Amino acid sequence: MIEQGQALPQGVLAELTSDGVVNHETATLFAGKKVVVFAVPGAFTPTCSAAHLPGYVTLADKIKAKGVDLIACVSVNDAFVMKAWGDAQNAQEIAMLADGDGSFTKALGLEMDTGAFGGVRSQRYAMIVENGVVTALNVEAPKSFEVSKAEVILDTL
Known part of the structure; x- marks a missing residue:
């Protein structure tokens, strides 16, 4: 398992934008930025939809006010599901990133x-x-x- 102080592994995370699916190389996506990444077991699942993502939606402005350039939600779903879930949750301030084959998650x-x-x-x-x-x-x-809630991360920043 990745640990504090280690560099993120190479990987590709997909995002559905108005221009279609964009594949982000993690080395480029995280270069020169302060990023909060949170991951969920699945889009549209109970805890993820009722609490985890909504907490980051609600606190996005406060998190970004602490010098965070990007807030990213990662799940082993496809980019279409992640976009639909983000739209359903009003998550415009969150990058909804798909790890479709789980390769990034496995590398972590x-x-x-x-x-x-x-x-x-x-x-x-x-x-x-x-x-x-x-x-x-x-x-x-x-x-x-408990420990991956937006409130906990906000206090950690």
Whole structure:
């Protein structure tokens, strides 16, 4: 599992924009920026939709006021699902990034296998990344939602 002080692995995260699907190389996406990344097991799932994403939507301005250039939500879903979920949640201030094949999540060492429910998904976590290096990492215990909340990350910044 990735740890604080380590550089993010190379990867590609997809985002559906008005110009179509844009594939972001992680090295470029995180270069020279302070980024809050939070990951969810799946778009449109109960805790993710009722609390995790809405917390970041509500606190986006306060988080960005602390010098954050980008807030990114990552899930092992496709870019179309992530866009639809972001639209449904009023998440205009959040980059809704798809890790369609889970390769970035696996490179982080933060995958979990949910079996027939959904296959390989991401563990729930939040991290602060500065110029491609993890400066804070909060990984949730299974079935928990405490340390990756927007309020906790806001206090960490």
